[in-house]
Amino acid sequence: MIGKKTPFLLLAAALVFSSCVGVATDIVIHRDGSGTIAMEYRLSREFESLGKLDGNERWPPLPVGKADFERTVARVEGLSLRSFTTKTTEQDVISQAKLDFTSLEALVRFLDASGQRATLTRDGGKNRLTLGFNGAPGTEPELLALVSALMEGYSLNFSLTLPANAELHILDGHGGVLTSPPVGIVSVQGTKAGFSSPMADLLSSSQAVNLEILW
DSSP states (O other): OOOSSGGGHHHHHHTTTSSEEEEEEEEETTSSSOOEEEEEEEHHHHHHHGGGTTOTTOOOOSSSHHHHHHHHHHHHHTEEEEEEEEEOOEEEEEEEEEEEEEHHHHHHHHHHHHHHSEEEEEETTEEEEEEEEEOTTTOOOHHHHHHHHHHTTTTEEEEEEESSEEEEEOOTTEEEEEEEOOSEEEEEEEEEEEEOOOOOOHHHHHSEEEEEOHH
């Protein structure tokens, strides 16, 4: 999937400068801590073709191919790749991956190998998962305007289905609770919590979106 130094939750920020990318991830956690991950990402064909200009036709231009998922599975104990498929439409190359994890620790390592943007703690009999979705503060306004135009129609969608009712807080950079996220939309309904945002909005945000999910 992605390298050790590039957390999954920063995928939008890491890839968005490259071209039009959309990411959707749906995670289901069972009572014993095991679960499944269904992931889809869309890469514009225009950018995908750039990887072929220098004779590297066999390799995708971004580290999100099947071989990358296999490398991630190999280094994360308790994680396995169930399936991987790719199809091409008129506009995009669409890849879908399904993975299984045997523990919450394996899930967190998949989300963020660095341990900086995905952390799991247990407090008072509850699990507390903190997730960070970075923006790109300090980026040149002209570049942001260009990327915003390129990213039109692409979004980040993240959902988490839990074995118990979810509680969700939006945190600032110091751990304080906000009433709304800097960008995008958060939702919690029963056992399901989620976050979605247009990629362009996420990239141009001067603040990260930090979620605290408890169950």
